[in-house]
Amino acid sequence: MPPSVGDMSTEITAKHWTENTPGYDEERRGYQLLDPHQPVHIVGATSPQDVQQAVRYAREHHSKVAVKASGHGHVTPLDGGVLITTSRLDQVTVDSDNKIARVEAGATWQQVIEAAAPHGLAPLSGSFPGVTAVPYTLGSGLGLMARRYGFAADHVRRIEVVTPDGELRNAEDDPELFWALRGGGGNFGVVTAMEIDLFPVPTLYGGSLYYDLTATPGVLEAWREWTATVPDEVTSAVGMLPFPDIQPIPAELRGKYVAQVQVSIVPHGEDDGPELLRPLRDKLGEPLMDTVTRLPFMESGQIFAEPDRPDAFRSRNILLSELDEQALATIPRLAGPDAPTMCVVGIRHLGGALARKPAIDNAVGHRDAQYSLTVLSPGEDDVHDLHRAILAPWSEYVVGRSLNFSLGPLTEDEVRDAFEPADYNRLTALRARYDPTNLLLPNHRI
Numbered sequence: 261m262p263p264s265v266g267d268m269s270t271e272i273t274a275k276h277w278t279e280n281t282p283g284y285d286e287e288r289r290g291y292q293l294l295d296p297h298q299p300v301h302i303v304g305a306t307s308p309q310d311v312q313q314a315v316r317y318a319r320e321h322h323s324k325v326a327v328k329a330s331g332h333g334h335v336t337p338l339d340g341g342v343l344i345t346t347s348r349l350d351q352v353t354v355d356s357d358n359k360i361a362r363v364e365a366g367a368t369w370q371q372v373i374e375a376a377a378p379h380g381l382a383p384l385s386g387s388f389p390g391v392t393a394v395p396y397t398l399g400s401g402l403g404l405m406a407r408r409y410g411f412a413a414d415h416v417r418r419i420e421v422v423t424p425d426g427e428l429r430n431a432e433d434d435p436e437l438f439w440a441l442r443g444g445g446g447n448f449g450v451v452t453a454m455e456i457d458l459f460p461v462p463t464l465y466g467g468s469l470y471y472d473l474t475a476t477p478g479v480l481e482a483w484r485e486w487t488a489t490v491p492d493e494v495t496s497a498v499g500m501l502p503f504p505d506i507q508p509i510p511a512e513l514r515g516k517y518v519a520q521v522q523v524s525i526v527p528h529g530e531d532d533g534p535e536l537l538r539p540l541r542d543k544l545g546e547p548l549m550d551t552v553t554r555l556p557f558m559e560s561g562q563i564f565a566e567p568d569r570p571d572a573f574r575s576r577n578i579l580l581s582e583l584d585e586q587a588l589a590t591i592p593r594l595a596g597p598d599a600p601t602m603c604v605v606g607i608r609h610l611g612g613a614l615a616r617k618p619a620i621d622n623a624v625g626h627r628d629a630q631y632s633l634t635v636l637s638p639g640e641d642d643v644h645d646l647h648r649a650i651l652a653p654w655s656e657y658v659v660g661r662s663l664n665f666s667l668g669p670l671t672e673d674e675v676r677d678a679f680e681p682a683d684y685n686r687l688t689a690l691r692a693r694y695d696p697t698n699l700l701l702p703n704h705r706i
């Protein structure tokens with residue numbers, strides 16, 4: 261039993277829980293089922309003032325603070341201390357004239373998409389709309405229109421944040437804090453809301469082409485060659501996954517080792533989406549399944565069609581300067597159906613607007629990376645050595661890593677690799693300035 265940090269009820273007006281309060285378990289858990297937080301107190305914030313009270317309470321009781329939104333990125337469990345949950349702080353307001361959304365800390369991308377869509381606008385959301393917009397953006401944010409518009413962190417106008425001293429600040433008034441928050445994750449404060457850019461994209465041409473990797477082994481090579489030819493309007497990825505031979509899986513995919521080519525094209529007109537995809541289709545022939553179509557942005561979750569249920573999982577990511585043909589050929593052997601634990605390998609095509617500096621500089625690193633490669637395993641097995649072995653053939657092409665796709669514990673050196681060396685030094689100095697007592701327990705600590 262972790263040490264008590266006092267009686268909260270006299271100091272906190274928000275709903276709060278301790279281990280003995282009904283609902284404690286549901287409140288501390290999220291999408292990731294591994295290593296749940298073990299807080300003494302949980303504060304369910306509904307306002308910035310609730311967050312301030314919780315931070316001040318933790319300060320006064322020399323205790324740690326962690327934040328949970330929907331728990332998709334959860335890696336570092338709190339043992340004792342105060343957990344702030346943000347799921348009730350979830351308002352989204354859209355200023356359609358200026359193409360801006362104000363998004364509170366706990367709003368999911370789905371909520372932002374639904375608020376923006378009636379105005380013909382869309383945010384820089386990612387593959388799974390159930391992920392929370394604010395933490396995704398703090399960790400850089402690689403979305404469905406990434407090559408067209410850049411990282412989500414490149415399009416943040418304002419940030420309201422409670423810093424570890426308990427003050428509620430407008431981060432944009434403090435250029436160093438504003439720089440660090442956009443890419444530096446949850447290391448500098450508890451963000452209560454952000455203003456982000458929206459884009460006039462009512463529909464996408466997108467979906468997935470599924471191929472049997474055993475019957476069509478050239479999928480990865482064909483996708484790699486195609487990515488070298490496409491304009492910035494095309495953002496795409498490929499996932500390799502052994503589908504179990506069970507009922508809820510579509511009959512076409514059941515029991516097969518599948519390459520899922522995930523395509524998201526920002527179209528100019530009716531024809532350019534199909535035209536841009538045609539060379540890849542022509543090369544690969546008839547897929548097992550084809551969901552690519554013109555779809556309202558509201559349905560953009562169909563592109564990756566990721567499962568919508570809490571799970572235990574671990575992943576490891578690397579950012580690459582190129583997709584080496586020989587390293588690519590090792591994936592089916594090392595991570596395919598014969599791997600000791602199920603592995604899903606996902607490669608996303610980067611470049612385009614991701615490679616360009618944003619209007620206001622931020623802490624996002626490795627803009628020169630051309631591809632992102634992630635290996636993910638569901639379940640509770642220790643996959644640390646397996647994932648390292650799968651990534652080993654890529655060592656000479658690694659330029660860094662993405663923290664958003666690192667859904668497992670990292671060493672200090674591994675966190676450092678997510679940033680440019682000078683930026684990491686700047687971030688550590690800022691962390692020491694804003695959080696000198698290490699009050700915050702962020703997911704990936706700088």
Ligand SMILES: Cc1cc2nc3c(=O)[nH]c(=O)nc-3n(C[C@H](O)[C@H](O)[C@H](O)COP(=O)(O)OP(=O)(O)OC[C@H]3O[C@@H](n4cnc5c(N)ncnc54)[C@H](O)[C@@H]3O)c2cc1C
Nearest residue numbers: 329330331332333334386387392395396401402446451703
């Ligand atoms: C299925 C799935 C799909 C994904 N797709 C993408 C994708 O397409 N692109 C991409 O870039 N990422 C993607 N991610 C990664 C995701 O963006 C990160 O894991 C993000 O941190 C998840 O936010 P969350 O609220 O869901 O997680 P949480 O686990 O609730 O939060 C993660 C961490 O963020 C910090 N944090 C949360 N809220 C705040 C706050 N208000 N203030 C300060 N710090 C805070 C805390 O350190 C917390 O531990 C995906 C993850 C999953 C599981």
